[in-house]
Amino acid sequence: MSNAPVTDALKTVLADTYALYLKTQNYHWNVEGPQFKALHDLFEMQYNDLFAAIDDIAELIRTLGEKAPGKLAFYAETTRIAAGDETYDAMTMVKDLAESQSQIVESLQAAHDAAEKAGDEVVVDAMIGRMAVHRKNRWMLQSLAA
């Protein structure tokens, strides 16, 4: 059942999701300014979703017969999501997260395409679901920064 192009792409999605989870929660803690309440709450909604998604993606990897990676070093080496900076001002945080949402959509698209090639509709469906969430997040963040 194992399919390396699909599970490798899913591992990248897992690393990106973990990295974005960490950054979004960090910005939830450290955001400041007149929009504090709105951003603190929006970031919380997003990191809660990311936390749940991490479990789903890891278990998807398990259903394909592979071990789900758990080393922080693996996540750091694998993700393209830039590390957050807790000293950023609020709008820089918002723009940084919007950019990361775009990057994770690219990783999801790659996993979607690999799964489609392998004829794995379960993974295709899961990737479409996550792409929809991240596109919506990007829209909300871009609207805040407009």
Ligand SMILES: [Fe+2]
């Ligand atoms: Fe909190």
